[in-house]
Amino acid sequence: MTNALQDPLSLDAQFCFAVYSTAHALNRTYKPLLDRLGITYPQYLVMLVLWEADDRSVGEIGEKLLLDSSTLTPLLKRLEAAGIVRRERNPQDERQVRVRLTEQGRAMRKVASDFPAELLCATGCDAETLTRLKTEMRDVRDRMLAASAAG
Amino acid sequence: MTNALQDPLSLDAQFCFAVYSTAHALNRTYKPLLDRLGITYPQYLVMLVLWEADDRSVGEIGEKLLLDSSTLTPLLKRLEAAGIVRRERNPQDERQVRVRLTEQGRAMRKVASDFPAELLCATGCDAETLTRLKTEMRDVRDRMLAASAAG
DNA sequence: CACGATTATATCGCGCACGATATAAATGCC
DNA sequence: GGCATTTATATCGTGCGCGATATAATCGTG
Numbered sequence A, B: 001m002t003n004a005l006q007d008p009l010s011l012d013a014q015f016c017f018a019v020y021s022t023a024h025a026l027n028r029t030y031k032p033l034l035d036r037l038g039i040t041y042p043q044y045l046v047m048l049v050l051w052e053a054d055d056r057s058v059g060e061i062g063e064k065l066l067l068d069s070s071t072l073t074p075l076l077k078r079l080e081a082a083g084i085v086r087r088e089r090n091p092q093d094e095r096q097v098r099v100r101l102t103e104q105g106r107a108m109r110k111v112a113s114d115f116p117a118e119l120l121c122a123t124g125c126d127a128e129t130l131t132r133l134k135t136e137m138r139d140v141r142d143r144m145l146a147a148s149a150a151g
Numbered sequence C: 001c002a003c004g005a006t007t008a009t010a011t012c013g014c015g016c017a018c019g020a021t022a023t024a025a026a027t028g029c030c
Numbered sequence D: 001g002g003c004a005t006t007t008a009t010a011t012c013g014t015g016c017g018c019g020a021t022a023t024a025a026t027c028g029t030g
Helices: A015-035 A041-052 A058-065 A069-081 A103-112 A115-123 A127-150 B015-035 B041-052 B058-065 B069-081 B103-112 B115-123 B127-150
Strands: A085-090 A093-101 B085-090 B093-101
Touching (some): A015 A041, A015 A115, A015 B015, A015 B115, A015 B127, A041 A058, A041 A069, A041 A093, A041 B015, A058 A069, A058 A093, A069 A085, A093 A103, A115 B127, A127 B015, A127 B115, A127 B127, B015 B041, B015 B115, B041 B058, B041 B093, B041 B103, B069 B085, B093 B103
Antiparallel strands (some): A085 A093
16 A cells, blocks of 8 residues: 555665675574584585585685675685695596585584574574565575676 | 475575575675666665665664664775765864765666666566565564673 | 696685774863 | 763775676597
8 A cells, every 4th residue: 555655766665775785694693503613604604515416616615606706715714724625636636626514514504503593583584484574585586686697 | 395304504494594695696686786876885875865865974873774884984984085975074072973875876766766666577576475575574683682782 | 658637725805893092173161 | 161971984804796807627529
């Protein structure tokens, strides 16, 4: 009702700002959890990928996370410097760098196992709502990516 | 059904990654539109705030956008260097910096008036769906911010 | 087998974000 | 009215993200 009269260029009307500011709020919510692991949020995403399947190339990680080497290479070097992963050229294809968890990196998963429940609590949603929102957001994302790929 | 059996630490299970990657996809979708204005996405958010009500302090803009001066000061200086805004100390309170649009800054609004419809198109959603998602995301965000403020 | 094209990472420059700190103006309290 | 406190910006260091480019290994084709 009132919405129909709203200026399409008002901040309140913006879907994009709702997503942008929610992403920042998520970062802020994760911060105290990730401090236990001593890593940042993007580094945590890389850990999720490696916990699911270890020994990946930089490109495979980037494909999962929609990031490219200019973001991942420095990030992975920081994880390596922290003793969390190892990076080694693939002897079968020297162009590739394989990324593998160290023992320390694998052990961090136990600490992280509490995070999903803690995050759910912070959102104040029930699990079903958050799962539905997750799916709807991914659908919007994938249509946008398809649209920008199409040009 | 299948979801109930999913590992809570898998990437697919993460609400946060859905939001994170959607935020990036939005950035990518806005890029060609914002190139017409020669500004970045965070700069566009500042413009939305100023188009709604001109002559704001840095703090007022930050309150709207949930950003602080360490982000806004350099951004506003870039907008000033581009001739889009002016920054002047408030004579009534020399601590404050008032930000005002130039004629050029005001004129940019006409170009931007096409953006909401173009974005809607890129998402492949109908307006009602996007409005509902916007509201649901803001609700989650506000509960997270309240939770992290509470500690 | 040579050589141009493709593929995989890496590097560089720039603009956010954010935590921590600095600076300077205004306010409040005695 | 002087001085500690608060308020408003600014600055600094670090880590993303991304576009553009560089480099080196592999592949494909003649």
